[in-house]
Amino acid sequence: MAARIAFTPAPLPRRQSFPFIVWVRSRLPARWYDRHLQRRDLREIDDHLLRDLGLTREDVRRECAKSFWQA
Template identity: 75%
Template sequence: MTARTAPNAVSASRFGRLPFPFVTLRRLRLRLLARWYDRHLQRLDLAEIDEHLLGDLGLTPEDVRRECAKSFWQA
């Protein structure tokens, strides 16, 4: 009995592996996108915290407004 492979696996092996810099750039892009998405979610969560808990964190509503007004790529 012979093993079968998916057609995509055969065609993908024809091209071989990508050179090192391209793999590294792909990983960096994915990490950057993940960081931006995480930052976006954190700001959404921060916007939902009530004033009593903000006081416990040492933040004012103005601090929260300023942070939530930033774009997702801004630290």
């Protein structure tokens, strides 16, 4: 009589949702809000500090005119 060997399959790895959707739900709104805050702070910098950064008022105006989702 042949001995029977019990076969238990390895557990399947847990399936994750699409990485892009996970990223969008968690990281994208935070990135947009951070970009909004950075542009708001940039608008408030005085001319002396802008000169130290190598930026002009026109550079700042152009950057601040962008929407929050634009890089």
